[in-house]
Amino acid sequence: MDPxxxxxLESGWCSxxxxxxxxxxxxxxxxxxLEDLKRQKTSFGSTLLDCVRSGFExxxxxxxxxxxxxxxxxxxxxxxxxxxxxxxxxFKPTDIHPAQDWxxxxxxxxxxGENKYVISTRVRCARSLVGYPFNPLLTEVQYKDIEEKVSSxxxxxxxxxxxxxxxxxxxxxxxQQKLIDDHFLFKEGDRFLQAANASxxxxxxxxxxxxxxxxxxxxxNEEDHLRLISMQMGGNLGEVYKRxxxxxxxxEKTLAFSHHDRLGFLTFxxxxxxxxxxxxxxxxxxxxxxxxxxxxxxAAKYSLQVRGTRGEHTDAEGGVYDISxxxxxxxxxxxxxxxxxxxxxxxxxxxxxS
Ligand code: ADP
Ligand code: CIR
Numbered sequence: 001m002d003p004x005x006x007x008x009l010e011s012g013w014c015s016x017x018x019x020x021x022x023x024x025x026x027x028x029x030x031x032x033x034l035e036d037l038k039r040q041k042t043s044f045g046s047t048l049l050d051c052v053r054s055g056f057e058x059x060x061x062x063x064x065x066x067x068x069x070x071x072x073x074x075x076x077x078x079x080x081x082x083x084x085x086x087x088x089x090x091f092k093p094t095d096i097h098p099a100q101d102w103x104x105x106x107x108x109x110x111x112x113g114e115n116k117y118v119i120s121t122r123v124r125c126a127r128s129l130v131g132y133p134f135n136p137l138l139t140e141v142q143y144k145d146i147e148e149k150v151s152s153x154x155x156x157x158x159x160x161x162x163x164x165x166x167x168x169x170x171x172x173x174x175x176q177q178k179l180i181d182d183h184f185l186f187k188e189g190d191r192f193l194q195a196a197n198a199s200x201x202x203x204x205x206x207x208x209x210x211x212x213x214x215x216x217x218x219x220x221n222e223e224d225h226l227r228l229i230s231m232q233m234g235g236n237l238g239e240v241y242k243r244x245x246x247x248x249x250x251x252e253k254t255l256a257f258s259h260h261d262r263l264g265f266l267t268f269x270x271x272x273x274x275x276x277x278x279x280x281x282x283x284x285x286x287x288x289x290x291x292x293x294x295x296x297x298x299a300a301k302y303s304l305q306v307r308g309t310r311g312e313h314t315d316a317e318g319g320v321y322d323i324s325x326x327x328x329x330x331x332x333x334x335x336x337x338x339x340x341x342x343x344x345x346x347x348x349x350x351x352x353x354s
Pocket of ligand 1: 282
């Protein structure tokens with residue numbers, strides 16, 4: 001073990017421990033866990049430092065840890081397990097994530113029949129390709145390989161899903177910014193991902209696929225190898241969900257995805273393991289949101305997470321919040337989306353009564 005790595009772990013830990021950070025990494029990386037793990041390595045050569053770089057550099061992280069490779073979840077289990085249990089609301093080290101189950105895709109309806117509160121609805125999931133490591137270990141050639149595999153698979157989609165792949169390397173800054181402003185594309189330069197060594201060779205291998213109406217989109221090689229997204233204006237979660245399920249089933253016929261017996265689908269960030277599902281609405285709840293702390297408290301009661309208008313680590317613009325299911329593990333795909341459906345219905349009810 002490189003003594004520099006151990007020294008960096010020790011000094012980074014001291015600085016985090018004496019900070020006011022509210023991150024999960026600060027909460028669970030005790031001196032004992034540090035001592036236990038500071039000399040461990042995965043067979044890919046990843047160390048604990050590779051997992052915690054982001055949380056050590058950014059004390060304002062909510063979580064602060066990423067898995068540099070799939071094995072890290074096992075080798076560094078004493079730190080990943082309690083964070084997983086905390087984030088996913090009680091998914092214990094002895095729990096096993098259920099098998100993929102999309103349920104009855106016709107069972108979900110419209111969240112806001114009056115069209116008064118919900119501006120738009122989005123459901124995304126993440127996938128990693130079998131045979132490739134996560135971001136910090138990918139070579140430039142592997143980034144290009146993944147892009148080629150993903151874009152040629154998506155080329156085969158038909159009907160409503162038919163669309164085109166746009167590599168970031170060929171995209172003008174204006175087009176890129178417009179796609180970001182319209183909530184279709186990932187933002188560039190996420191400092192949490194950069195610190196985790198997830199932005200190497202940028203923009204090589206990064207890109208976006210979308211159909212004509214921009215209701216089905218795929219992000220390539222941002223935080224995960226793939227992010228599959230279904231979205232549209234209004235509150236028709238049923239339509240959005242059905243489109244995502246059709247697309248994932250199609251893509252799965254060609255691409256093999258990394259799956260773990262206990263953890264479900266594998267992702268770079270432990271918050272996304274399991275179903276990898278984040279079902280969200282852009283919503284205006286002026287009365288409830290008059291007190292942000294109250295909004296957060298009510299949302300948490302229904303296991304929902306509140307984000308800003310431009311996604312994670314952003315503020316609300318014009319009173320528009322992004323509210324989604326928080327946990328993604330220990331429940332099925334259908335249950336994760338239903339958790340958001342039920343919670344948003346309740347929030348709307350409370351708003352009406354306020
Ligand atoms: P992710 O959802 O992939 O975890 P972010 O929180 O960064 O990542 O969100 C990605 C983008 O998706 C952001 O531009 C965000 O505004 C947009 N977004 C999320 N939910 C919705 C929604 N319901 N309607 C429109 N855009 C949304
Ligand atoms: C953080 O720790 O804030 C970032 N690394 C992002 C973590 C993902 N957050 C989440 O709630 N899904």
